[in-house]
Amino acid sequence: MINREWHLLSRPVGWPKPEDFALVESPVPTPGEGQVLVRNKYLSVDPYMRGRMSAAKSYAAPFELGKVMQGGAVGEVIESKAEGIEPGDHVLHFFGWREYAAVDAKNAVKVGTGAEGVPLSAYLGVLGMTGLTAYAGLLRTASFKEGDSLFVSGAAGAVGSQVGQIAKLKGASRVIGSAGSDEKVRLLVDEYGFDAAFNYKNGPVAEQLRQAAPDGIDVYFDNVGGDHLEAAIGSLNQGGRVAVCGMISVYNNTEPAPGPRNLARLIQTRGRIEGFLVGDHYDLQPQFVQEVGPWVASGALKYRETVVEGIENNLEAFLGVLRGDNIGKMVVKL
Amino acid sequence: MINREWHLLSRPVGWPKPEDFALVESPVPTPGEGQVLVRNKYLSVDPYMRGRMSAAKSYAAPFELGKVMQGGAVGEVIESKAEGIEPGDHVLHFFGWREYAAVDAKNAVKVGTGAEGVPLSAYLGVLGMTGLTAYAGLLRTASFKEGDSLFVSGAAGAVGSQVGQIAKLKGASRVIGSAGSDEKVRLLVDEYGFDAAFNYKNGPVAEQLRQAAPDGIDVYFDNVGGDHLEAAIGSLNQGGRVAVCGMISVYNNTEPAPGPRNLARLIQTRGRIEGFLVGDHYDLQPQFVQEVGPWVASGALKYRETVVEGIENNLEAFLGVLRGDNIGKMVVKL
Numbered sequence A, B: 001m002i003n004r005e006w007h008l009l010s011r012p013v014g015w016p017k018p019e020d021f022a023l024v025e026s027p028v029p030t031p032g033e034g035q036v037l038v039r040n041k042y043l044s045v046d047p048y049m050r051g052r053m054s055a056a057k058s059y060a061a062p063f064e065l066g067k068v069m070q071g072g073a074v075g076e077v078i079e080s081k082a083e084g085i086e087p088g089d090h091v092l093h094f095f096g097w098r099e100y101a102a103v104d105a106k107n108a109v110k111v112g113t114g115a116e117g118v119p120l121s122a123y124l125g126v127l128g129m130t131g132l133t134a135y136a137g138l139l140r141t142a143s144f145k146e147g148d149s150l151f152v153s154g155a156a157g158a159v160g161s162q163v164g165q166i167a168k169l170k171g172a173s174r175v176i177g178s179a180g181s182d183e184k185v186r187l188l189v190d191e192y193g194f195d196a197a198f199n200y201k202n203g204p205v206a207e208q209l210r211q212a213a214p215d216g217i218d219v220y221f222d223n224v225g226g227d228h229l230e231a232a233i234g235s236l237n238q239g240g241r242v243a244v245c246g247m248i249s250v251y252n253n254t255e256p257a258p259g260p261r262n263l264a265r266l267i268q269t270r271g272r273i274e275g276f277l278v279g280d281h282y283d284l285q286p287q288f289v290q291e292v293g294p295w296v297a298s299g300a301l302k303y304r305e306t307v308v309e310g311i312e313n314n315l316e317a318f319l320g321v322l323r324g325d326n327i328g329k330m331v332v333k334l
Helices: A120-124 A129-141 A158-169 A182-190 A205-212 A226-235 A265-269 A278-298 A311-323 B120-124 B129-141 B158-169 B182-190 B205-212 B226-234 B265-269 B278-298 B311-323
Strands: A002-008 A021-027 A035-044 A073-080 A090-093 A100-104 A109-111 A149-152 A174-179 A196-199 A217-222 A236-244 A272-275 A305-309 A329-333 B002-008 B021-027 B035-044 B073-080 B090-093 B100-104 B109-111 B149-152 B174-179 B196-199 B217-222 B236-244 B272-275 B305-309 B329-333
Touching: A002 A311, A021 A311, A035 A090, A035 A120, A073 A120, A090 A100, A090 A120, A120 A329, A129 A158, A129 A217, A129 A236, A129 A278, A149 A158, A158 A174, A158 A217, A158 A278, A174 A182, A174 A205, A182 A196, A196 A205, A205 A226, A217 A226, A226 A236, A226 A265, A236 A265, A265 B272, A272 B265, A305 A311, A311 A329, B002 B311, B021 B311, B035 B090, B035 B120, B073 B120, B090 B100, B090 B120, B120 B329, B129 B158, B129 B217, B129 B236, B129 B278, B149 B158, B158 B174, B158 B217, B158 B278, B174 B182, B174 B205, B182 B196, B196 B205, B205 B226, B217 B226, B226 B236, B226 B265, B236 B265, B305 B311, B311 B329
Parallel strands: A149 A174, A149 A217, A174 A196, A217 A236, A236 A272, A305 A329, B149 B174, B149 B217, B174 B196, B217 B236, B236 B272, B305 B329
Antiparallel strands: A002 A021, A035 A073, A035 A100, A035 A329, A073 A090, A090 A109, A272 B272, B002 B021, B035 B073, B035 B100, B035 B329, B073 B090, B090 B109
């Protein structure tokens, strides 16, 4: 049996290029004591992975050059040297970007097999880290409460679409989203139930936001940074909160871009901007599953996936996320 | 008796010019029922007043054109038509920029006469709104706690010098300040007990801060904005907090200046930037006086005043605060 895995060969400068990576063949690993051998079925691709491709110290260690990259994955256990996990079980773990992985049992979480009507890939998205990111950032970092008006950027993305829907389900007075195509904007309003949405490519963000939120916003969930953040600060109501989940607009800059010009507005509004990482909020996972799980099961909370097939398309899928090609969570099916 | 008072004639564009203002003579007002007539002894001049000279809606209403401006003042009651306040009492109120004021008793707070060794002017500064600004911003907005390292800009100013000293007295691991002259820098270290200080005009703020705080900072108290804020974000430790009290560097800009280029660092540090206004924190006043009063009385907390004499120099004193001419709280003595 042959294992294929994606290596990082050189650290991208600006936009990642195909020659920075290689799909390499290697032997299927042999699980050690306490490990399980997993045949991956779905691999996650996420914007944060761009950060780990750089050498700079970030919240996660940089990927090592000449070695296989990492990321979320779900797969089937085909061999077990650990108690409590049997061949045939499905597990969630962090050894993506490859076909086979030997995983310490303590780093593998058993998940449903998809038999209950929840597809396996959902554990990489709506019921996984993506969903918890939306939930924790909205409720804990941004202190969202019933009656707040909310703006979320990257709203058609995996995190953004959940942020807006969870806010609606929890009593937001108004939910506004921005996205990068008219198709996505329609999706936000027609399928996800946003009160308003706009295509940020159609005009200045600040102006479009003012029209969509004439009474201002109480919470901004930032996936984008740049113009979006400046516009949100400009529309922030008194006591407004900004949760910074990501700043996809700046990740590939080789020169740092100027920040918002209106930060002094934080004084008069008593506004707050705060960054967060989902890893600090795993304690919310039980509460999250308890509250959001039924919404997913009942269809009250909708989600989409963009599925790309084949390990050989893993890199292209990742680049697609950076470009915004995906609608909802992007996964690679093996 | 003639009253002299400063009027705003036109809204300054950029740096305020003398012709935007006029010192006008008017009759001494007659106190109505429930009012007291106060002969002002000290007038406060503060950077925030620049905001009220503009038409834009801010946290305080704009000054009206052709009318007398406002600001903190302490003076002696020379006539009373209110119960509980007698001629000879000294009161703190908000009708500065003039020699005489008729003040509703409910808007006047009785203060010591200076007989206990605390000069009357202190009620405009170290024991007044200035001191509470430092205290509330540091403890409540920035959640300062024992062991934190602190950076404060405008550190030789009225608020900044108190921020640094209160942090030291409450167990900061390291207190760093920036100021605009070598003389002020010496004052910070030699008199106020800062662990390190630098002159921001002597080199890039980010570099000087990194040298002064090689282990980073947990709290930044921002009086300045601009380069200082970007430098602070760059040196922010995990879980760091920024309290935005003022952004004096941007108040006179006619074009908005670009903001910090490194806001994405808030994600990895889980950093927080939050604006505040002292008016939201008057509930802390008793706790503040109880804790800081004894430090002032014992000399553990030092302060300086820059005193300018004469109502005719009130405008120049205000411009001096914007230029940074003052060391400590700037007041006008009548």
